[in-house]
Amino acid sequence: MSTAEATDKKVKRRLVFDNRSPSFEDFLLKQQGQAVDLTKANPDKLPYLPTPALGSNSWGQGAKYFIEVYGCQMNVSDTEILNAILLKSGYERTMDKDEANVVFLVTCAIRENAETRIWERLKYLRHYRTKLNADTPPLIGVLGCMAERLKTKLLDDRLADIVCGPDGYRSIPHLISLASSEYQNGVANVMLSADESYADIMPVRLDASHVSGWVSIMRGCNNMCSFCIVPFTRGIERSRPIDSIVDEMKYLSEQGVKEAYRDTSESTYYLNSGEGSGTNLSNDGFRTVYKAKQGGRRFTELLDKVSLINPNMRVRFTSPHPKDFPRELLHLIAERPNLCKSIHLPIQSGSNSVLERMRRGYTREAYLNLVEEMKRIIPNVWISTDIISGFCGETEREHEDTLDMMEKVQYDMAYMFAYSMREKTHAHRRYEDNVDDKTKARRLDEIIQSFHRIAKKKNQGLIGTEHTVLVDSVSPAPKSKHGTRFSGRTDGGHKAFLRTSDDLALSNGDFVNVRVDAATSASLTATVLSKL
Incomplete structure (x- = not known):
């Protein structure tokens, strides 16, 4: 529906924007009678409904928000975009739920178990604000993929006041105001966009002290694998301009980040508009279920540019599709020391008949040929x-x-x-x-x-070999031991627990040379030989 739905005509109304209704921008235009520009991350400067804060440059007026993040690293990236929008709008982030005026859950819908966790959390939060904190109950906002999938179902039974899909984060300051005033039966913005990439927003990191950072290079997915909900919760593929990604990488480098992850639902199919010849699929055994785009600036060019920003900053990428590994990309990874020699290559099934039902676009033989290469x-x-x-x-x-x-x-x-x-x-x-x-x-x-x-x-088989490890965790040793426990990851991605002498002072962000002493299926134990 595109207008308020009254369940209580005197007080409570509901407002929902989806892909069957006029847009959120149309709603603001109708309210204000003037054009609305939602292309910048400055919601505090947008025309809006009359509110007590009208005339102020700050929407939030110091109101506090609390965020819980569930699911994949795309949700971490989205939350850092949300951070930027809310802080720009005058809100303050709190790490204490009891202080919050708004509690956000950034959700996942990839599997039923993920959604079950969110439902249970929402039921607890309903109890929290009606029984445990009834004097100052916070608004509850459900964001992300589960919000996009379930839409107004989340507003039922007052489990949530605000529902917002992955493409609607710029509207959240508006939604908070609407839910706080005349639409007490809930507001939702679950419209998917064909072009929203948040390229103009510099994310605000959730943990500025962490040695790793995540950079989203594109959004959505066109693969339409038969088991996957992502195209329906994040929309069609659209890539960020290369320059905006390079700028964000430079910013992370300046902030002292030692390892950056390129993250999307399908990172290796990155294709930005512009001149270029494009590229072929990984080998002749791969195909797409959609018409592949021609030309443009491809992922290999992007990876080339970001790897040159800081030779001492590791670069990884996640969530690729096996079809998108041209030979020039493999050679680039082999040649650049700071491009980690770790590749995520989802197989999903080893059976050709299952792969066909999954609409994966390759056979096991094509996949094995790619692995061999x-x-x-x-x-x-x-x-x-x-x-x-x-x-x-x-x-x-x-x-x-x-x-x-x-x-x-x-x-x-x-x-x-x-x-x-x-x-x-x-x-x-x-x-x-x-x-x-x-x-x-x-x-x-x-x-x-x-x-x-x-x-x-x-x-x-790695016992006795030497590796470079980036220290990314420092914690007190177990009670039975003294001192500090360090751990990190090798270039390949192995988790390594580190043994070090007392005279070798280590800290987060250090690169160290280690010798592997022991190993399990999940981790290595290694002795630090020297700092690099």
């Missing part, structure tokens, strides 16, 4: 993956194909999950979720056990 061009490359157990119609033979794929690739890290059907997806429309939970759990356990066996053997 990666290992040839990038010696000692560290490969991680995603695996789904029990997808629609999966047979025992198809499951065994996945186990066989794990043996062939020898993954260093894997994110493994039982299949969870999501509404709106191709699988929801075309297939039946007919693998029972017991079978899913058993197959998932076999996948997990296989991974740990392989990873433990690989990691133990």
